[in-house]
Amino acid sequence: MKSYKFILFILFTAFISSCENELEIEPRQNQDSQITLSTETGIINILNGAYAIAADADVFGGRSLVSGDLMAQTGVTSTTDLRWRGTYAEFRQMYTKSVLVDNAFVRQIYARNYEIINAANTVIENVDKVSSEEKRTTMVAEANFLKSLAYFDLVRFFALPYEAGKQNTQLGVIIRPKAIYDFNTDLSAERSSVEEVYALIIKQLNDAYAGLPAENSFYPDKYAAKALLARVYLQQQNYAAARDAASEVIEDSGRALSTNYANAFNHDENQSEDIFAIQITKQTGENEIVVMYASEGNGGRGGDIELRGTYLNKFDDPDNDVRANFNYVNEDNGRLLTSKYTNQYGDVGIIRLAEMYLIRAETNFRLGTAVGDTALNDINLIRDRANAVNFAVLTLPTILRERELELGMEGFAIHDLKRTKGSIDVNGNGSLLIPYNDPTLVFPIPLREMDTNKKITQNPGYGS
Template sequence: MKKSINFLIALFVFVAIVSCEKELDLEPRQSIGIDAATSTPENINAILLAAYDIGRNTSPDNLAPIYNGNYSGEINVVSELLGNTDQVSWNGTFDNLRDVFNKALVNNNTSAVNIYADSYSITGHVNTVLDNLDKFDDTQERNRVEGEAKFLRGLVYFDMVKLYGLPYNPGGSNSQLGVPLTLTPPSVDIRIGRNTVEEVYAQVISDLTDSFNKLPDTNGERADKYAAQAILARVYLQQGNYAAARDAAHNVLLNSGHLLTSTYAAAFNTDDNSVETVFSWIVTNQEGTNLSNIHYATEALGGRGGDIAITQAYLDKFDSVDDDRRNFTYPGEGVSTGLLLSSKHARQFANATPVRIAEMHLIRAECNFRLGTSVGSTPLTEINALRARSSAPALTSLTLDLILNERELELAFEGFTLHDYKRTQRNIGGLSYDDNRLVFPIPQSARDRNPLLEQNPGYN
């Protein structure tokens, strides 16, 4: 069962942390010295817990900033809107998301500001944890805490560099600007410029590798070693390091214990993580918000009525009308009448942003195909296993285009579209994959506080 987070300790510590991007205006009775806040293993664990909570859009009792919820669906939503032109439609009223879909962002776009600020709030908490590992006498507990902290930091910087920096160029120097790497506890005095994309990727790989080595095989609802390795597989794939991506995905498939659910629908909208879920962000009716549900679902199911709907261009990508993935939809009603909506985000309090084992199959299949190898399975067998689960007819042969199409069919509306098109250097509508309009601006508010932050082209 989902476990409700106890904030009594988390709140005690959390209100003391000075975020890199947000300042807390608290009464003295709520204040606590940083030395006391980091004095015990229990307090350090509470700071780590608060980092998870920021990612899933949680604020206890209005004593902390209201976080946007990067991993409650915000990053997924903007990645789909920025990466799509004709496979989804935007029907909502939020100017910030409309501008993302229209590839017409400005330097104070609310999504760009919130994702940036919340990311550094998470890393600020994580860096405080990592700076106080000496509080742990128990080696096993210390390793777990360090592993979880580095998992979160690696994940956050990976998602940030994909949104705020130009794409990684396999074989290039990757000296294009990424995001600032802050690896120390929060301080209002920190003023650093942006690191290169290469430097950010190196830090991400270092953090996730350490996380894999430190974390246990299973870790309840928190990140375990295979969650870290699954994100590593994503990172290597984004870099075009196909051998490393294949091997990481293969190890997750071989040893994590996660399997494909018997049906496609069973992988989504469950009270608990399914056997297919390697990691997700816990949402309950008391804590957290599933932002994907808000923007994809009807009002009756907890959403806004279909801000994001499916178009015929997406349906046309299927080669069979019997494919369960094609039919995993429902018609809108009320304000969304006439729209076709995805069933992936149809439950208001479903866990958010799952890392699914199906993605590992797709990574291994693509990398095996590119390398001419058959580690774990032949690419054709692997792709057909996914298709069989969805009642799609088996393919008799494969091309790279077919494999990439299978990724779109399997992982649609889960936040992959923008980054898959960039790494495979495909145009997004009439824009080249490396067009500046497909990169988020560095928020002007951050630049006002830190003049060392150089803006992305087109946003000054």
């Protein structure tokens, strides 16, 4: 008989996340797995459970984004944008580039993403229980979107970076093509190559795009799939594909930039700029990125991550650019904190329209094209919203700097550093650099996986 432990965990999580009244919680974990997999309600609940896991603090509810920021910083000198001031050893290891194989946050990022993948696979394999053909198509597409989001998170954190023009045979992550129902069996497997993982992500996102509707409430729609594709293509340095995908989202999705920069953050419901956001409520849990970045009065721990002058000095028009002043001083400890995260139960923005303009601008500039609009116009549109003075001419460093100013503290830092083949300047004078492909910028395969998987290979620098 199929093991029901995982399935019932999904059901229980989904039920908690959707329940209107905490007092109405029933012991659904006792539901028989065969009934779950044979009913339309059961399959829908498993998909809802996948969303609930995605919203977990360990992954897209916050820690994946925080990890992306901290891995691009250094704790040696004030040469990077952010300073870690918190007490969590797991995040401090990321900050100091001394991550251990038993790091609990790394382990949970790994495990939660595979739980999302397994739940999505379960939905796809059992979707025939759903009576409506239209609903079946949408559910499979949503499952493919969630799998792609999870695999992309995994391959960027746990593998050496993708490099355009190379075969990318370096080890990526394990591909799990089928749902796992019995965890008592031997699940040992070697990691697929980075190239294979990216190929899978792109296929799944194209499938998601084909099956998703143009509007899908706060769930991913076809433009969310296309936007994530634009991000994936950009990470591959496939600039033409990234440009075309981003331009389609800009032109056809119906999204619009928020009227002012502040409106893009700290809201409970999707706004015009949101392409995909993780929904957080008082019953599903806290917005973990707020916990790390905010003062206690705004739902955080007092400002575990503070802004350095290094970041503020990047603004060329600080007197007018609202982004340069989109911060506040925590009166309790004097730390300068970003104002992006001040709503403890606000949604976690995963993809917003401003990123698509930045992708289109960068790729058009690199390719010498003007698909959708010129790079200059797209960058100045972003700067207009921020009340910053417009540029008359552009350079690639200027465009990449604009990306830092607009998307700072949103989890992009380490992934952009790797994509652009940058480095972390430890001493501030170029004498000690951590390059983009240094093994210390890659997470170890968690100890738990190494102990149970007879075939998997550990990342360089972390032992066998």
